[in-house]
Amino acid sequence: xxxxxxxxxxxxxxxxxxxxxxxxxxxxxxxxxxxxxxxxxxxxxxxxxxxxxxxxxxxxxxxxxxxxxxxxxxxxxxxxxxxxxxxxxxxxxxxxxxxxxxxxxxxxxxxxxxxxxxxxxxxxxxxxxxxxxxxxxxxxxxxxxxxxxxxxxxxxxxxxxxxxxxxxxxxxxxx
Amino acid sequence: xxxxxxxxxxxxxxxxxxxxxxxxxxxxxxxxxxxxxxxxxxxxxxxxxxxxxxxxxxxxxxxxxxxxxxxxxxxxxxxxxxxxxxxxxxxxxxxxxxxxxxxxxxxxxxxxxxxxxxxxxxxxxxxxxxxxxxxxxxxxxxxxxxxxxxxxxxxxxxxxxxxxxxxxxxxxxxxxxxxxxxxxxxxxxxxxxxxxxxxxxxxxxxxxxxxxxxxxxxxxxxxxxxxxxxxxxxxxxxxxxxxxxxxxxxxxxxxxxxxxxxxxxxxxxxxxxxxxxxxxxxxxxxxxxxxxxxxxxxxxxxxxxxxxxxxxxxxxxxxxxxxxxxxxxxxxxxxxxxxxxxxxxxxxxxxxxxxxxxxxxxxxxxxxxxxxxxxxxxxxxxxxxxxxxxxxxxxxxxxxxxxxxxxxxxxxxxxxxxxxxxxxxxxxxxxxxxxxxxxxxxxxx
Numbered sequence: 001x002x003x004x005x006x007x008x009x010x011x012x013x014x015x016x017x018x019x020x021x022x023x024x025x026x027x028x029x030x031x032x033x034x035x036x037x038x039x040x041x042x043x044x045x046x047x048x049x050x051x052x053x054x055x056x057x058x059x060x061x062x063x064x065x066x067x068x069x070x071x072x073x074x075x076x077x078x079x080x081x082x083x084x085x086x087x088x089x090x091x092x093x094x095x096x097x098x099x100x101x102x103x104x105x106x107x108x109x110x111x112x113x114x115x116x117x118x119x120x121x122x123x124x125x126x127x128x129x130x131x132x133x134x135x136x137x138x139x140x141x142x143x144x145x146x147x148x149x150x151x152x153x154x155x156x157x158x159x160x161x162x163x164x165x166x167x168x169x170x171x172x173x174x175x
Numbered sequence: 176x177x178x179x180x181x182x183x184x185x186x187x188x189x190x191x192x193x194x195x196x197x198x199x200x201x202x203x204x205x206x207x208x209x210x211x212x213x214x215x216x217x218x219x220x221x222x223x224x225x226x227x228x229x230x231x232x233x234x235x236x237x238x239x240x241x242x243x244x245x246x247x248x249x250x251x252x253x254x255x256x257x258x259x260x261x262x263x264x265x266x267x268x269x270x271x272x273x274x275x276x277x278x279x280x281x282x283x284x285x286x287x288x289x290x291x292x293x294x295x296x297x298x299x300x301x302x303x304x305x306x307x308x309x310x311x312x313x314x315x316x317x318x319x320x321x322x323x324x325x326x327x328x329x330x331x332x333x334x335x336x337x338x339x340x341x342x343x344x345x346x347x348x349x350x351x352x353x354x355x356x357x358x359x360x361x362x363x364x365x366x367x368x369x370x371x372x373x374x375x376x377x378x379x380x381x382x383x384x385x386x387x388x389x390x391x392x393x394x395x396x397x398x399x400x401x402x403x404x405x406x407x408x409x410x411x412x413x414x415x416x417x418x419x420x421x422x423x424x425x426x427x428x429x430x431x432x433x434x435x436x437x438x439x440x441x442x443x444x445x446x447x448x449x450x451x452x453x454x455x456x457x458x459x460x461x462x463x464x465x466x467x468x469x470x471x472x473x474x475x476x477x478x479x480x481x482x483x484x485x486x487x488x489x490x491x492x493x494x495x496x497x498x499x500x501x502x503x504x505x506x507x508x509x510x511x512x513x514x515x516x517x518x519x520x521x522x523x524x525x526x527x528x529x530x531x532x533x534x535x536x537x538x539x540x541x542x543x544x545x546x547x548x549x550x551x552x553x554x555x556x557x558x559x560x561x562x563x564x565x566x567x568x569x570x571x572x573x574x575x576x577x578x579x580x581x582x583x584x585x586x587x588x589x590x591x592x593x594x595x596x597x598x599x600x601x602x603x604x605x606x607x608x609x610x611x612x613x614x615x616x617x618x619x620x
Binding site for chain 1: 206209210212213214216217505525526527529530531532533534594595596598599
């Protein structure tokens, strides 16, 4: 069956969600079902942790396919533990050089993840799940736009910490 | 429980559909129509189009669902489900194929109709987009059942289609024979010749000369164009072609005739390589004679059999994926050596591979442009049917080349001006043209 190319991302989006559920559920909720119950109850703690776990998985995924990415930052409600069912995840992607295909990929992936999130939690969620901003070396050096936010003292975004176990998993899968 | 045990439990849970989490994840089926809307929003944002205008473009104008009762050979009556979606008529009558497949869904048809609107707009032919489908397995139907299914479906959608409204064409599992039945049914029911109601017919009943080769010819033309922009001559350029069917074999043959060296080809039966260039006319003849119509079994001095997947990573100037979707992935994209990739197939490059190729400076001519030769010649067929005046093949080919070159130039210029990939430029150009038509026509009432 001929399908639009965007749908080729479907297994990846599903994989990211499953991995985030497993990591977050195991670490903080004693299991995936407890995490999902907390998400469905709209608990900010669960929504913040789950969003962070999903951002980590996204970071790993992007590291794998896009060596051009220097760092991924998270900020806003996810880092303040005040994310609710309709909160998005604020991300800044610092890349050496901007490539339009990356933005296109993220849009498509976001649509799939948002769909999965809705199915999983029963909430309609935000209009977009990852509110990402891509900045390049020049913008960071000149502190332009979101390149300035990276250096901000007041709303300093936090560089995403990728779990060591996941990094190892990634290395293994690539060898 | 160890990590591995935990992982396998979750995987089992998902596969076996146990528990609410697994059920929720299983329900997370990607919806092609949602993906179409995402693509429109992204291109629309880049163009600065207003949200209300994008809403019009995202939403199909009409969606028709029909039940199609068919008397089967054993006397039973089976009821099939069919659709016809008219996505946009802003730029002209809707245009798009009809597919017969068990997995057809209304959202898939809506998405494909939307993509047809964009494809017709990229090459600037006066059509909007449409698509149709019947949920059926044509392999399990006799020829008589297939004919009755086609004729009844035609009758059911006839109130909405017509030469100035909506013109279907072949798609997955449909062909010239089915289009002939389609035209004949419409002619009988309307009581007048209805050649222009459908394209992709046989030449004897109003089909266009050169239609079969049109997509491959379009691929050859854009290959020539992209190489020219890079200051390279097609003569002597090395080419690898994945897929040796209707698109790949024609593209390979025309490129060979134009002086390119087609050093590698592959199909489902394997791959072939010759460092100085394969004898493509001889290979085409071999495939025509072969019982399975494959390249396997071809032998000539200096020709080396290679694994089919290796054709993608050959050291060539141009790679033409003309087989299936999802062939260039994040796994093989880092090993692709071609500087230019021309997408003869639909969706051969995954979105991840697209990022990798772009980072490496590869130029990808997107499917929406590269394989639009087919719909352009469908347009010619419609024009000829309306005029009852038929062109020879040379005229069709000359006009196709003119349209494809102009479309390529438009996309290339926009990509340069906006500093975006050809894929995004093609989407932006198409969307801008549709938006402009909607704006100029205004909103009724």
